[in-house]
Amino acid sequence: MATTVRRAVLTLPAAATGPENPLPALRPLDETHVIDDRDRAGLPRDMARQLGHAPLTTVLPVRLLDGYGRERTPTDLDAIVIENDHLRATVLPGLGGRIHSLVHKPAGRDLVYTNPVLQPADFALNGAWFSGGIEWNIGATGHTTLSCAPVHAALVPAPDGGEMVRLWEWERLRDLPFQVDLWLPDDSAFLHVGVRIRNPHEQPAPVYWWSNIAVPEDARTRVLAPADEAWHFGYERALTRVPVPESGGTDRTYPTRSEYPADYFYEVPDGARRWIASLDEEGRGLVQTSTDLLRGRKLFLWGSGRGGRRWQEWLTEPGTGGYAEIQAGLARTQLEHVPLEPGGEFSWLESYGPLAADPAAVHGADWAAARAETEQRLADALPRADVDAAYDAWRAHADVEPGERLATGSGWGALEVRRGRYKLPGTPFTDDTLGEEQAPWLALLDQGTFPGPRGAVPGPALVSWHWRDMLETAPAEPHTEYHLGIAQWHAGDRAQAVRSWERGLATAGSRWPLLRCLAVAALVSGQRELAAEYYAEAFDGLCAERTDGDGAWTTATAALGREAIEALLTAGRAEAARTAWQGLPPEVRARGRFRLLEAQLLIAEGRKDAAKAVFDAGFEVADLREGAEILEEVWHRLTDEPLPDAYNYRMRPRT
Structure with missing residues (x-):
């Protein structure tokens, strides 16, 4: 069949992402992906330089998304389906343009891990993120702020005379427009993805990009890439060079053999073809390759420990298969940002498709032979020269103006284009997208x-x-x-x-919005008492103004109430914290995050038995942050008993 593009509706059990947090994100990022300056001394010069290039200290101007829960209901999601005889790709333009599934039709199997639910969790730079499929991460180290946001989508003429789907948006952390063109030629078993990031400004811009592919895993899944070394980064926040495939007596190319979650950034030699594959026991699975600009390749694994398994269940549901992530990025590691000159652009082409290799070689003890077999099968299926030719063909169409609109993103790009009078062929940010915000x-x-x-x-x-x-x-x-x-x-x-x-x-x-800003400023500068004073006054002012039953007010009350109670407890003012607690609406106090906060308040009041009863009754903190150990910390303030599995999200060894 000729390639077709159609609109569709995908129905999934989904937890709503909820309203945006109206409080500006003034605090430094609680970012786990950082290393100390003293640890950079032994790194390659270009890596060390890019590790320190323009790090973010906030996610402004983006707002946080932390108002979701854990209750899932059947939800209709707008989708775009791209299909030919070989592949069927389902794209979610309302959720960052995520490729939700990529089915190899002859084999009847999904090449990516397709999450059976949509469950937000606190992994994106601004909060809500969900796992599965193929996502496009732009902005800064971490999952993009567009994870749960709409992007523009439209049909565009493809280089082979058919149609391709263009996704585009204005990335607000770095003020950069970008596009992702999804092109599936009629006879191709590979989906081509053309990506372009432009800098329309008069000063250099720091750029971050990682394409993140969730792939199914089991005990016999192996991840292969053209490298003999990798940079290991764990939640101990250290970046170290390790051999591939085996380090610490374990073959790390089998994701389930490690105990704790970790990143492995492969050191792909200059001149080598860029690719990464995840293959099962029979040597079958997904391969991703690209033109050379997309330099980095990475494996993220959850490991087999209790914390990693718990996170996987949290992001999907118990009883479903596990997954790992294979990724491709502009730099060697995700801790780096690459400068883009004024008026410049980065563009490249990626290709995703099925691969079948000899399982004896893939899973053999000879790593060089396993790599060589995989790379040869890739060369047979999609020669390197064909990828370069596809890039050249696509690049000639990158400026073509979109035709039929399939989805509409935000109005922020239109505002920036109007302000800067930018000319951005191929990615129109039109005035009709401007809205109330x-x-x-x-x-x-x-x-x-x-x-x-x-x-x-x-x-x-x-x-x-x-x-x-x-x-x-x-x-x-x-x-x-x-x-x-x-x-x-x-x-x-x-x-x-x-x-x-x-x-x-x-x-x-x-007065409360200004008082809250002053409270954060005091807290960041170490003035705990002053911060507590500002927070108490801000929360009292909000409660005096608010209209009960109004959704916007409830959202503001929950956001400010949480910050105020935490600051008051930090200042040792349990009585004032209790007063603020009583000012929260009952439906807010019932949320898991606030049940944890209640336990902390009870501890501050000397009521440990009551705090332990909160844990014994059970609660779920829907917005638990990646790498957070707060549940374990509070539990061990209450008891010497082992931490129940339901509260175990530990992502690193105990030191």
Whole structure:
């Protein structure tokens, strides 16, 4: 059959991602993927340089997504299906353009791990993320803030005369437009993916990209790549060079043989073909290859320990098969960011398809022979020269304007294009995508004034220097000072941010948003008592203003209440924390995150038996952060009993 593209609806048991957290994300990232400066001394010079290149300290201007739960209901998701005789790819444009499944039709098998549920968890840079399929990670070290966000999608003429699907958006952490073109030629068993990232600005931009492929795993699954060494990164936060396949007496190319979760970034030699494959006991599975610009290859494994197994169950459901991740990126490791010059672009082509190799060689003791067999079967199925030719053919179509729209993303790109008057052929960010969130910023751009929020909860912030300059020259209303302070904070001018918030506070009618910002500033600077004072006043002010039963107010109350109680407990003010707890709506207090907070409050009040009873009754912290050990820490403040499996999410050995 000729390749077809059609709209479809995919129905999955899904937990809703919930509303955005309205509090600006001022605090430093709780990021597990960092290493100490002193550990960089022995690294290759280019790697060490890129490890320190433009790290993020916040996810501004993006808002956090932390309002999801664990209750799943059948949910219809808009999908785009790309299909020929060999492959059927199902794409979710409302969820970052994720390829949910990639079915090899002759074999009747899915080449990727297809999650049977959609369960958000706290793995993305801004919170909500879900596992499975193939995702496109752009922005900064970690899972993209677009994991659970819509992207634009449309049909575009393909190089072979058919149609391909273009996905595009404006990545807001780095202010960069990007596109992903999905091209499945009529007779091809490989899905081609053309990717382009452009820098329309007048200064260099740090770029991060990793294509993340979830693949099924069992005890006989092996991951192969053209490397004899890898950079190992575990949740102990150390980057070390290790041999491949075996290190520490274990063959790490079999994901289930390791105990703890870990990353292995393969050291692919210069000039070698870029590829990575996951093959089962019979030597069958998925291979990914690319043009040479996409340099890095990686294996992420959960391991066989209790914590890793628990995480896998958490992200899907008990009784389903496990998965590992094979990935491909611009740099050697995910701790690096690559500079992109003003007016420049990065572009490359990836190819995904089935592979069958001799299982005796694939699983033999000779690693070189296993690699050689896999690479030869890849060369037979898709020669390296064919990938380069496909790239050249695709690149000639990258500027072609999209035709029929299949999905609509955010309006932030349209706002930036209007401000910067950028010309971006092939990725139109049109005015008809502008919405309510962009309206006050559009007024600031066109009229020089910044309208106040339509409700009592402030809208999203913008923080680039262009918008900061406009806020500085706008009339100094309290809401303008609020947003100016956020932009100054993001720029690293913390003292000036505090002054802006204090100026706004002097005449503000609604004081709690400004007080909360001042509370965070005090907390970050180590002033725990002052932070507690600000938080208590902010939460009291919010409770006095809020309308019970209103969704926006409930979201704001939960977000601020959690921060306030944590800060009050940190300052040793259990009585004030209890007062704030009582100000939370009952439905908020019943959430798992707040059940944990209740246990911490009870401990602070000296009521350990009551706190232990909270654990014994059972709760689930839906937004437990990747690498977090808070459940174990609180449990061991209560008892010497072993941590129950239901609370064990440990991702590293005990030291």
